[in-house]
Amino acid sequence: MAELKVTAIREGTVIDHIPAGKGLKVIEILRLNRPNGGVLLLASNVHSGKLGRKDIVKIEGKFLSEEEVNKIALIAPTATVNIVRDYKVAEKFKVEIPDEITGILRCANPNCVSNHEYTVSKFYVVSREPLKVRCHYCERTMEEEEILRNL
Ligand code: CTP
Structure with missing residues (x-):
């Protein structure tokens, strides 16, 4: 399978299906560009079946608040949030722009x-x-x- 492999994370959040080029903005508004100890991965312009190209942001050791999820929805309305525990996707949901x-x-x-x-x-x-x-x-x-x- 021709698929780009990006390191899996053990515990934390994977924001997937971000429109290509918007990953950095997601990192910026979550203030993740400041040293906080956790591993942060950005894959940009990755092949995606649904979107053509997409960005993925992986944040080890971080779980998002509702406010953070709503911010992501405004930047990347197609995004999927995956909560990873012990290397497995424990929860997955699509972001939604609130009314x-x-x-x-x-x-x-x-x-x-x-x-x-x-x-x-x-x-x-x-x-x-x-x-x-x-x-x-x-x-x-x-x-x-x-x-x-x-x-
Ligand atoms: N992931 C990760 N570390 C893990 C488990 C998953 O970084 N320990 C990432 C995967 O690389 C993927 C995302 O979390 O980008 C969702 O994982 P998964 O649900 O297994 O992938 P898909 O089935 O391809 O997701 P979807 O159906 O949402 O496209």
């Missing part, structure tokens, strides 16, 4: 109240493809590029 996004995204409008008060940001997902959200406070809409810059 409402709270706390993880900054509003791009500098005058928005959510950028000035102790307010938790809140957005409504207007469209998933292409990605578009609307701020609950100032009604500004943000599209993919702006969303990625404000995560």
Whole structure:
């Protein structure tokens, strides 16, 4: 079988089926580019049956919070999260963009109240493809590029 072999991990998380080229952004928003002791693997532009090409991120010793999974969904809506325990995939799920996004995204409008008060940001997902959200406070809409810059 012509398949690229990337080292298996013992315990941790494998984020698979990331759109090609988005793996680094996933690492960036999870703040994994800081030394934290765990092994981090990125496979970029790997062959995939479903996507043509994909990225894979493997993080030894880390399990994701719901907030982190939601961030990944915004960057890589096709991603699959695999929880690995004792070298086996113990759990597998697809990420999903929620209907409402709270706390993880900054509003791009500098005058928005959510950028000035102790307010938790809140957005409504207007469209998933292409990605578009609307701020609950100032009604500004943000599209993919702006969303990625404000995560
Ligand atoms: N994986 C890993 N370390 C392990 C077990 C699995 O890094 N100990 C990785 C695999 O390399 C793969 C992902 O976790 O990228 C999912 O593993 P698995 O479910 O076995 O692969 P597939 O069946 O190909 O997954 P899918 O059906 O989601 O494409």
